[in-house]
Amino acid sequence: MNTASRTALEELLRGVAEVECVTPDLNGVPRGKVMTAEGFLEGRRLQLARGVLLQCIMGGYPPPRFYGSDDGDLALNAAPSQIHRLPWSDSPRALAICDADELDGRGSSLSTRALLKRVLARYAEHGLQPVVATELEFFVFAPNPDPQQPFRPPLGLDGRHEEGGSAFSVSSNNGLRPFFAEVYRCMAALGLPRDTFMHEMGVSQFEINLLHGDPLLLADQTFLFKHLLKEVALKHGLTVVCMAKPLAHTPGSSMHIHQSLVEQGSGSNIFSAADGQATPAFYHFIGGQQAALADLTLLFAPHVNSYQRLCHPFASPNNACWSEDNRAAGLRIPASSPLARRVENRLPGADANPYLAIAASLAAGLYGLERQLQPSAPLQGEFEVPKELTLPCTMHAALERLKHSSLAVELFGSEFIEGYIATKTMELASFFDEITPWERRVLATQA
DSSP states (O other), rough: OOOOHHHHHHTTTTTTOOOEEEOOOOOOOOOEEEEEEEHHHHTTEEEEEGGGGGGOTTTTOGGGGGTOTTEEEEEEEEEEEEEEOOTOOOSSEEEEEEEEOOTTOOOTTOOOHHHHHHHHHHHHHHHHEEEEEEEEEEEOOOOOOTTTSSOOOOOOOOOOOOOSSOOOOSSSTTTHHHHHHHHHHHHHHHTOOOOEEEOOOTEEEEEEEEEBBHHHHHHHHHHHHHHHHHHHHHHOOOEEESSSSSSSSSOOEEEEEEEEEETTTTTTTTTBTTTTTTTTTHHHHHHHHHHTTTHHHHHHHHSSTHHHHHHHHHHOOOOOOEEOOTTSSSSSSOOOOOOGGEEEEOBBBBOOOOHHHHHHHHHHHHHHHTTTTOOOOOOSOOOOOOOGGGGOSHHHHHHHHHTTTTHHHHHHOOOHHHHHHHHHHHHHHHTTTTTOOOOOIIIIITT
């Protein structure tokens, strides 16, 4: 660290007692340790057991053979541009997004942040720079201390709970203006630029669009924004939920990924030719996505609940079809100028790890570019999904597809894919260990 950087960091951390040093696990959950600001400034080495990156969503771990039988340490190295004072904290506190590196300096093959960096390095070898944007949907609910009870929206200013029909509303009746005012303030303090914000189709469901840019930066911003949402909600006596489908008979929450590619140096969008028409590279990119989405579905839809969203679709298509400006297609080409021509991957849910989802989507596109794959014909209007473009519709089916995918291993390496499968197998088994209220209500007196 040079003198100028050290001085800037000291100023940033002035008055801060502790720094939360976190890295995303395979589910995108922040994991790490809290270090004193003094130790952070001194550059003390911070280490974390390798197995933490494969921690199940319930808190357990797969067998040690999937992360090294010794469960040795990784080094947490802060990304210099991702050290932030936490604007929602009552006492001065900071957070640093970290890389999880092997002790010899290599990015860990179990780290989803490192996986995304490797995908971007492969694009750089071709002289290309991906540009992405994420659209994150989420629900804001009243506290839910009893998980046996369904989520409910907060009490509105009229003394009632929202019942639906508020899509695209700008009314303040939901009583959430103070919450969102602090969300916006914290976003500004953290340097998270926002584009548009809206009330989505679901009851107390909202969407925010982050501005397009470098994929690693957008993954960091999405990761940080989800953490911000939950922390600010707690201060306001609310619960923010990024499940894919928290309410029955209601649209689920997505994390659509918009993708384009520009040439390094010129910055020109390689999806559009000089005459404004789509290029072969544009079609090859789509062809790669179509070839890989079925194998990689579990990376975009990582939980049992993810398939509640995909199998009861409200503009949440579980297919690998592509179409011009048609929300029924898994790969949508939004209406835009040639300069902004892009591919929107509509498969990922809000519950997906942003690093992994972006890495998987871009890796699929690069696979098509390198092999010059051709996509299917575009579909318009109402259409029936061809069998070859259907995607797994349950977590079990997606898990089985991933288990037998040589493509997934080619793109992300056997250590990560095998570890991911081991963790997801445990999570699915945990779900089947419980009997649901539906089973007790419907089957107890009939079966």
